[in-house]
C-alpha cells in the first residue's frame with residue numbers, strides 16, 4: 098500500500114506546529130481531538146496539503162504550502178488569516194498520519210529515517226512568514242509601491258501566488274479559491290469559475306482577470322493593488 102504522506106518531511110511539519118502561539122495551538126489541538134478535520138488531501142510531491150475543518154456548522158477550507166527554503170505556511174477561509182487554529186488542526190492531523198507511518202517503518206525494521214533531516218533551528222520563523230519570497234509579480238508590485246509592503250499586503254500577494262500556482266497546475270479555479278483571496282463572489286465553493294477565455298499565461302494576467310471579476314461584482318480589491326491613476 099502506498100503511503101500518501103511518503104514525500105512529507107516529518108521534521109518540517111513538526112517545526113511548523115511549533116510556530117503557532119499557545120492559544121492557537123490549544124484551540125487547534127481541541128478541534129483535532131474532536132475529529133473535526135476531514136478531507137485531508139496531501140499532494141504527492143509532499144509540498145502542499147488541503148483539508149476541511151468543521152466548526153459550529155461551518156466548514157473552513159485550509160491549504161498549506163511548503164516552501165523548500167522557509168518551511169510551511171497555511172491559509173484558511175475563516176477570515177483570510179494565516180496560521181489560525183484550523184490550519185493548526187489540519188497540520189496536526191497530518192502529523193498524526195506521519196507518526197503512524199513512522200511507527201510502521203520502525204516495526205518494518207527501517208529504523209533509520211527515510212527522508213533527509215534538515216538542520217533544526219536553522220531559521221527563526223514568525224507566524225506571518227515575512228521571509229517567504231515573493232514571486233516576480235509580487236516583487237514588481239512592491240517595487241511600484243516604492244515602500245515596504247505591510248504584512249497584510251504581503252500576505253495577500255502570497256495568497257495570490259498560491260492561487261496562481263493552482264491555476265498553472267491546471268486545476269479548476271473555484272469560488273473557494275476566490276474566497277481564499279478574500280474576494281468571494283458567493284455561491285457554491287466547489288463550483289469552478291470561468292474568469293478567463295484561456296488560462297492566464299502569467300500571475301499578472303491572472304490577477305487582472307481576478308481583479309476585473311471582483312470589481313464587476315462590486316467587491317473592493319486591495320488598495321495597494323489598485324491601478325494607479327494615469
Ligand SMILES: [Zn+2]
Nearest residue numbers: 173175181183
Ligand atoms: Zn481558520
